[in-house]
Amino acid sequence: PQEFLKGFKGYLHSDAYSGYKKITGIKRCLCWTHLRRKFVDALPKDIQSPESTLPGQGITFCNKLFEIEKTLENLSSEQRKSERLKQEKPVLEAFWAWIDATRGKV
Missing domain, CATH: 1.20.1280 (Monooxygenase)
Structure with a gap:
C-alpha cells in the first residue's frame, strides 16, 4: 500500500488492514460492514x-x-x-x- 498510495493525502476508507498504519498523510476510515x-x-x-x-x-x-x-x-x-x-x-x-x-x- 505504501507504493500504491505514494503521494496520496486525505481519507482512506478501507478494512482494518494493519499495513495502512504505516502510510503517512492519511486518515483511516474503517468500514461499517466490518x-x-x-x-x-x-x-x-x-x-x-x-x-x-x-x-x-x-x-x-x-x-x-x-x-x-x-x-x-x-x-x-x-x-x-x-x-x-x-x-x-x-x-x-x-x-x-x-x-x-x-x-x-x-
Whole structure:
C-alpha cells in the first residue's frame, strides 16, 4: 500500500488492514460492514432477543446507516454528502454517545 498510495493525502476508507498504519498523510476510515460483523460475532448464540443485547444495539446503529445509504444511491456526490450530514450525522452522534456510555460495561 505504501507504493500504491505514494503521494496520496486525505481519507482512506478501507478494512482494518494493519499495513495502512504505516502510510503517512492519511486518515483511516474503517468500514461499517466490518464493524457490524464484529457485533454479529459477539452476539450470544443462545439468546432469545438479540436486539436487547449490546451487540444487537450496535447492529441496529449499523443497519440504520445502511438503510440511509440505500436511499442516497441515485443522488450526486454533492447531494449524498449533504444528505449524509443531515441524516447520518445524528445516527453517528448517537452511536458514539452509546459507545461512551457502554464502554465501562464490557
